[in-house]
Amino acid sequence: MNRLKGIMMIVTGAILWGATGPMMEWLLANSTLSVTLLLIVRLMLAGTTVLTVLKIKKVKIMRPMHQKVWLRQMIIFGLFGMLGVQYSFLESINSSNAVIATLFQFLAPIYIIIFVSVRQKLVPPNAQILGMIITMGGLFLLLTNGSLSGFTLSAEGIFWGVVVGFAFAFYTLYPVRLMNEWGVLLVVGWGMVIGGSALFLLNIRLFFFELDALLDVKAVLVLLAVAIIGTVAFVLFLGSMTYISPVETSILSSFEPLTAMVISVLWFGQMLGLWQLTGAIIMLVGVTGLSVVGGRVEKTDIP
Numbered sequence: 398m399n400r401l402k403g404i405m406m407i408v409t410g411a412i413l414w415g416a417t418g419p420m421m422e423w424l425l426a427n428s429t430l431s432v433t434l435l436l437i438v439r440l441m442l443a444g445t446t447v448l449t450v451l452k453i454k455k456v457k458i459m460r461p462m463h464q465k466v467w468l469r470q471m472i473i474f475g476l477f478g479m480l481g482v483q484y485s486f487l488e489s490i491n492s493s494n495a496v497i498a499t500l501f502q503f504l505a506p507i508y509i510i511i512f513v514s515v516r517q518k519l520v521p522p523n524a525q526i527l528g529m530i531i532t533m534g535g536l537f538l539l540l541t542n543g544s545l546s547g548f549t550l551s552a553e554g555i556f557w558g559v560v561v562g563f564a565f566a567f568y569t570l571y572p573v574r575l576m577n578e579w580g581v582l583l584v585v586g587w588g589m590v591i592g593g594s595a596l597f598l599l600n601i602r603l604f605f606f607e608l609d610a611l612l613d614v615k616a617v618l619v620l621l622a623v624a625i626i627g628t629v630a631f632v633l634f635l636g637s638m639t640y641i642s643p644v645e646t647s648i649l650s651s652f653e654p655l656t657a658m659v660i661s662v663l664w665f666g667q668m669l670g671l672w673q674l675t676g677a678i679i680m681l682v683g684v685t686g687l688s689v690v691g692g693r694v695e696k697t698d699i700p
Contacts, residue, residue, distance in 0.1 A: 496658050
């Protein structure tokens, strides 16, 4: 029953997160909101809302912040997990599009498998190695659209895509211990507040210079929707790891690019090239094979 609950949580979370990609792409293209301002507002708004709700429910939200070991882990997760994933994902969208950015995120299972294998000093099963090769083959088609004469994506788009994969792998593995100790909502809430606060402090002058962008009512409404939907997606994603392994979580996240692709086609009329679409399908097949054929990988966290 718990396993089924975990599967339902990650599938729902993946669909919601996939839906936010095209919404953020629209915001970046049709408003004066920058990546930085969008993230500061989104993280601070969502994070303070989660912590306020917990406070109303009598949860002692400051307890982990009074203990150095947990404070350090919260800060690391907030900066490199929460902010790392959100910033790199938005920059990837900004330099390519929501579908490409979401597909790049699917490099995360490869990074996770490599990390787990190095940590356990074990060679990945042959089937997982095959799955990684298939996934990278799909990525090659996605980047080149079947032509060796040049890449279809810019160097900036490729860079942020690779960073998204690393950030998502870290985001998947790191907070397991934190969640077990303090619960998913408290970790998500503090992660957002810490990440948003850090980004604000690094961009104080830019933040106030761009505040007039928030006068666009339509943009603000879409931003609020992104904040709410994204927060629910994060909670479901991290909560699912209580019941299923990080690798399984990554596999079931395949609903993200599918959702982003469908919405992008319906909303923007965007279509991948023939070979890019083939590459995307191959990537999904390869990533699925990493779990289905490669055997079960136990839940792992980074100390």
